[in-house]
Amino acid sequence: MSDLTGSVIFPIGQKFDSNNFNGTVWLNMLTSFGGACPIGNVTFEPGCRNSWHKHPGGQILLVTGGRGWCQEWGKPARELHPGDVVEIPADVKHWHGASKDSWFVHLAIEANAAAGPAEWLEPVSDEDYNNLK
């Protein structure tokens, strides 16, 4: 974990066991604010990303550490660094995760949580992921 030491602001939390990620990810739910605004601190090991998915109310990512990617279906992937802000509109198919060679940490904020939970889809293919530089 030494590569991450300088970029951790919020505690890393617990390993999050989910078939919707291809590797090891840690989740620390910072608050749900009574269900109105779930905020999680998500930490991806290098190479780890989540599957394609949609949020019916959209999602905001605030990047706090490392280097990663976010991609909307049909668009080029966007490289992400600490300080970057990503607005994922409602119902837009996308994925996010670490780069091959770096840990990646972001806050994930569900702005319209009442719209319902994420819809999980297929994994990001190794071919597509490995083409990212």
Next chain:
Amino acid sequence: MSDLTGSVIFPIGQKFDSNNFNGTVWLNMLTSFGGACPIGNVTFEPGCRNSWHKHPGGQILLVTGGRGWCQEWGKPARELHPGDVVEIPADVKHWHGASKDSWFVHLAIEANAAAGPAEWLEPVSDEDYNNLK
């Protein structure tokens, strides 16, 4: 600003001219997510705090740098450090800001923005503030 260099994640933004703060504060609105979830990065110089105020929908603070305080009316002030999460319930009178000897940076998230804007009240007295250690 050298004391802050190691703790800045999000760009500091612009000086924010407001009678509701007693000193110099910088605001960088990271997103409003279509009005659903305004998120600002707020940076206070040492000694700077806002006036007592209420949010009709409540507010979440995520501390990213420095040392500061948050106090709800009638309760002891809570000392804040990077990684701390503060949930301010709807309509609870409170203030937040830097400690005397440190810069302070937090994300401020309005979880229920549709409830309306903050109601600003009287300044925090120098006597009350100076008693904080």
